[in-house]
Amino acid sequence: MSADYRKMWESLGVDLEAHDRLMGVLPPTYGNVYLSQENRPAGMEYFDFVISEVHGQRIVELQEHKAGGGKVVGAFCVFVPEEVVRAAGGICVGLCSGVEIGRTQAEKVLPRSICPLIKSFMGFKLSRVCPYFESCDMVVGETTCDGKKKAFEILNDYIPVHVMEIPQMRRDKDFALWRSEVRDFALAMEELTGNKITPESLLRSIKEVNGKRRALLRLSELRKNSPAPISGKDSLLIEQIAMYDDVERFTAQVNELCEELETRVKEGSGVQKPGDMRIIVSGTPMAVPNWKVPHIIETSGAVIVAEELCTGLRYFENTVAEDGGSLEQMIDAIARRYLEINCACFSPNRQRMERIVQLARDYRADGVIHVSLAFCDPYLIEANRVEKTLKENGIPVLTLETDYGQEDTGQLKTRIEAFLEMLGCGKKR
Amino acid sequence: MSADYRKMWESLGVDLEAHDRLMGVLPPTYGNVYLSQENRPAGMEYFDFVISEVHGQRIVELQEHKAGGGKVVGAFCVFVPEEVVRAAGGICVGLCSGVEIGRTQAEKVLPRSICPLIKSFMGFKLSRVCPYFESCDMVVGETTCDGKKKAFEILNDYIPVHVMEIPQMRRDKDFALWRSEVRDFALAMEELTGNKITPESLLRSIKEVNGKRRALLRLSELRKNSPAPISGKDSLLIEQIAMYDDVERFTAQVNELCEELETRVKEGSGVQKPGDMRIIVSGTPMAVPNWKVPHIIETSGAVIVAEELCTGLRYFENTVAEDGGSLEQMIDAIARRYLEINCACFSPNRQRMERIVQLARDYRADGVIHVSLAFCDPYLIEANRVEKTLKENGIPVLTLETDYGQEDTGQLKTRIEAFLEMLGCGKKR
Numbered sequence: 001m002s003a004d005y006r007k008m009w010e011s012l013g014v015d016l017e018a019h020d021r022l023m024g025v026l027p028p029t030y031g032n033v034y035l036s037q038e039n040r041p042a043g044m045e046y047f048d049f050v051i052s053e054v055h056g057q058r059i060v061e062l063q064e065h066k067a068g069g070g071k072v073v074g075a076f077c078v079f080v081p082e083e084v085v086r087a088a089g090g091i092c093v094g095l096c097s098g099v100e101i102g103r104t105q106a107e108k109v110l111p112r113s114i115c116p117l118i119k120s121f122m123g124f125k126l127s128r129v130c131p132y133f134e135s136c137d138m139v140v141g142e143t144t145c146d147g148k149k150k151a152f153e154i155l156n157d158y159i160p161v162h163v164m165e166i167p168q169m170r171r172d173k174d175f176a177l178w179r180s181e182v183r184d185f186a187l188a189m190e191e192l193t194g195n196k197i198t199p200e201s202l203l204r205s206i207k208e209v210n211g212k213r214r215a216l217l218r219l220s221e222l223r224k225n226s227p228a229p230i231s232g233k234d235s236l237l238i239e240q241i242a243m244y245d246d247v248e249r250f251t252a253q254v255n256e257l258c259e260e261l262e263t264r265v266k267e268g269s270g271v272q273k274p275g276d277m278r279i280i281v282s283g284t285p286m287a288v289p290n291w292k293v294p295h296i297i298e299t300s301g302a303v304i305v306a307e308e309l310c311t312g313l314r315y316f317e318n319t320v321a322e323d324g325g326s327l328e329q330m331i332d333a334i335a336r337r338y339l340e341i342n343c344a345c346f347s348p349n350r351q352r353m354e355r356i357v358q359l360a361r362d363y364r365a366d367g368v369i370h371v372s373l374a375f376c377d378p379y380l381i382e383a384n385r386v387e388k389t390l391k392e393n394g395i396p397v398l399t400l401e402t403d404y405g406q407e408d409t410g411q412l413k414t415r416i417e418a419f420l421e422m423l424g425c426g427k428k429r
Numbered sequence: 430m431s432a433d434y435r436k437m438w439e440s441l442g443v444d445l446e447a448h449d450r451l452m453g454v455l456p457p458t459y460g461n462v463y464l465s466q467e468n469r470p471a472g473m474e475y476f477d478f479v480i481s482e483v484h485g486q487r488i489v490e491l492q493e494h495k496a497g498g499g500k501v502v503g504a505f506c507v508f509v510p511e512e513v514v515r516a517a518g519g520i521c522v523g524l525c526s527g528v529e530i531g532r533t534q535a536e537k538v539l540p541r542s543i544c545p546l547i548k549s550f551m552g553f554k555l556s557r558v559c560p561y562f563e564s565c566d567m568v569v570g571e572t573t574c575d576g577k578k579k580a581f582e583i584l585n586d587y588i589p590v591h592v593m594e595i596p597q598m599r600r601d602k603d604f605a606l607w608r609s610e611v612r613d614f615a616l617a618m619e620e621l622t623g624n625k626i627t628p629e630s631l632l633r634s635i636k637e638v639n640g641k642r643r644a645l646l647r648l649s650e651l652r653k654n655s656p657a658p659i660s661g662k663d664s665l666l667i668e669q670i671a672m673y674d675d676v677e678r679f680t681a682q683v684n685e686l687c688e689e690l691e692t693r694v695k696e697g698s699g700v701q702k703p704g705d706m707r708i709i710v711s712g713t714p715m716a717v718p719n720w721k722v723p724h725i726i727e728t729s730g731a732v733i734v735a736e737e738l739c740t741g742l743r744y745f746e747n748t749v750a751e752d753g754g755s756l757e758q759m760i761d762a763i764a765r766r767y768l769e770i771n772c773a774c775f776s777p778n779r780q781r782m783e784r785i786v787q788l789a790r791d792y793r794a795d796g797v798i799h800v801s802l803a804f805c806d807p808y809l810i811e812a813n814r815v816e817k818t819l820k821e822n823g824i825p826v827l828t829l830e831t832d833y834g835q836e837d838t839g840q841l842k843t844r845i846e847a848f849l850e851m852l853g854c855g856k857k858r
Contacts, residue, residue: 165597168572381582384539
């Protein structure tokens with residue numbers, strides 16, 4: 001990357017030496033996991049470019065936005081309504097990270113046995129390696145899990161954190177609480193940016209973000225076809241990039257890719273080889289560059305056809321109603337859309353169970369692989385419910401627990417291969 | 430224990446063989462930890478008796494209550510309002526457990542790396558070793574942590590669970606949600622017991638439970654004296670027994686003990702030896718028979734003067750207003766009292782920080798030992814805030830993480846002794 005970027009990173013307070021080490025790891029990993037794939041759609045070129053410029057071009061754009069008086073808001077969860085940030089003239093970027101970094105620093109303020117995603121974001125902040133983090137004027141936390149909820153209190157020592165309370169059930173009273181949180185968030189965004197949110201600006205941002213979600217859903221729908229026209233790894237990458245790329249450009253690129261994939265579908269071509277199992281991956285979010293399990297799955301005789309993940313369907317399967325109306329009506333519509341997210345924070349969570357069964361049918365999946373991050377109580381424990389529900393519905397399921405290390409790669413591969421083989425035998429019978 | 434008890438346990442479905450093994454462990458532990466103490470108050474005799482009859486006499490009482498058509502409700506948290514259970518004619522018993530049991534069974538439905546308290550209650554249920562659990566007509570869960578919240582969904586496969594949603598902040602809108610949860614809980618208790626809760630029955634139960642809390646607070650206040658008139662271990666035991674003993678008898682016994690301790694205070698006698706450090710223990714609840722850390726502390730040159738725990742001050746430091754009025758007014762008063770509990774589920778939790786500082790001053794503590802159970806994200810992460818606050822206030826603090834095993838006893842003792850020695854040096858200077 002260019003010398004100009006180094007200057008920019010330095011001005012952001014990034015620790016250049018540590019950053020060099022991080023950047024040295026990413027390209028080989030990416031080449032190995034992504035560029036080695038056969039028959040990739042040409043439209044992936046844009047997303048390859050985005051990754052090659054992961055701390056470059058997009059950071060320049062954020063800095064330009066800030067130079068013009070704009071604000072940048074970081075988020076760690078798909079519950080943070082990007083529509084509201086944008087309606088106040090802000091840019092919302094996802095800060096979740098899928099790589100172990102700054103562990104020593106993170107463990108000074110956090111317990112050692114904690115979810116790797118949380119340790120990672122704290123490590124990124126404390127070791128100053130993430131130019132996205134360093135570009136943020138505020139981060140928005142939420143209460144989807146104990147680990148994040150309590151870690152945000154500590155993070156607030158280093159950067160202002162606004163925390164949204166996510167209810168733990170989905171009844172009318174929970175909706176009332178959540179709706180009020182969305183309203184308060186709008187006020188917080190107005191205060192941060194100095195811009196009033198108007199019915200016009202909010203409706204525009206609702207439509208923009210809906211556009212992004214619809215493009216992702218269009219991509220997802222195409223994967224119902226057999227052969228699947230695109231790999232799960234490429235789809236996951238696009239879903240990850242959705243969290244921080246420019247909304248309009250990203251939407252256009254995804255739609256362009258979909259046109260190419262539609263041609264593939266018409267021609268009956270794709271990435272799924274004969275005999276490949278069709279798998280749905282479900283569980284905890286997979287942040288860049290956490291492609292470990294999808295890579296193992298797709299190099300073991302399977303294609304992933306859907307991600308029941310926050311970096312996946314949970315992010316885009318629902319849109320906000322575009323009826324417009326008053327600001328309050330739109331806040332209502334936003335609150336409703338977000339409370340439909342099938343997060344394991346809800347108890348009980350039958351809606352997620354039903355959704356996974358439905359997805360397995362709609363995407364003609366041969367099986368579901370449930371992947372939880374270590375120490376992630378919500379998804380790790382809910383895996384028991386997922387397993388129970390899928391078995392009751394005759395859908396094969398494999399549950400895995402993993403972290404950001406590579407030590408368990410061999411073991412994971414053995415278990416995944418055995419599962420896929422079992423699925424293959426079941427199909428032949 | 431008598432043969433009649435065995436028959437009773439059998440009729441409850443208890444696995445007698447596994448139960449024998451459990452009961453074989455308890456008396457030697459108890460003898461070693463409790464009966465070895467010097468200069469114990471005579472009033473401890475009752476509580477020793479209660480423990481010697483832990484699965485005997487009290488279970489007989491519960492069975493008699495049930496034989497008369499009464500219901501027994503189990504709880505895992507000090508947020509469950511005992512007043513409401515009693516007002517509907519039910520008996521509320523605490524089911525938290527401080528011993529590793531039924532691990533193999535528990536790990537079939539739960540992740541291996543999970544809070545030992547949660548694994549323990551699931552283990553007790555699945556291996557059918559706890560006559561309290563087996564006496565329950567319903568258990569009441571809550572959403573204070575991810576682990577319990579999600580485990581209750583699984584527990585509900587084996588026994589009906591009513592879950593109360595605890596908000597994660599303490600603003601007006603959170604109170605509104607919580608108040609509604611208390612109201613719904615009252616309806617659930619009416620449905621379970623078939624008894625109407627009346628203003629009279631609710632006021633009576635408020636006064637009864639307040640009586641218990643006041644007796645415990647009276648005991649606690651006496652420990653502000655130097656020398657402390659009673660050990661922390663004995664106090665903890667009483668606080669643990671508070672969760673399941675008969676309310677009126679227990680209250681009378683605690684008050685009787687307090688009279689004895691008042692005499693001790695007047696005479697200037699007690700259990701604290703010259704040079705003993707005065708310690709406040711803070712953190713996660715310690716359920717019977719989890720006396721490990723208090724035992725180490727009190728055999729290393731210190732006396733514990735207060736427990737900032739759920740099995741401690743959090744359980745009794747506040748009472749419900751006794752103004753009476755309508756049912757709705759009393760529900761309001763109950764909801765207000767319970768939302769003041771300084772649980773780490775709240776974010777941020779400045780109120781708990783301020784409280785610990787205040788306690789250290791009021792109880793003339795030389796230091797605070799913060800003890801978290803392994804994998805307990807709320808308390809483990811909040812330990813960082815406790816440490817920060819106490820240090821800012823010049824109060825020495827030691828933070829520990831442990832589980833229900835005995836493997837770390839030596840290591841804990843070394844760290845605790847070093848901390849106490851450091852406190853002693855500070856005092857001499």
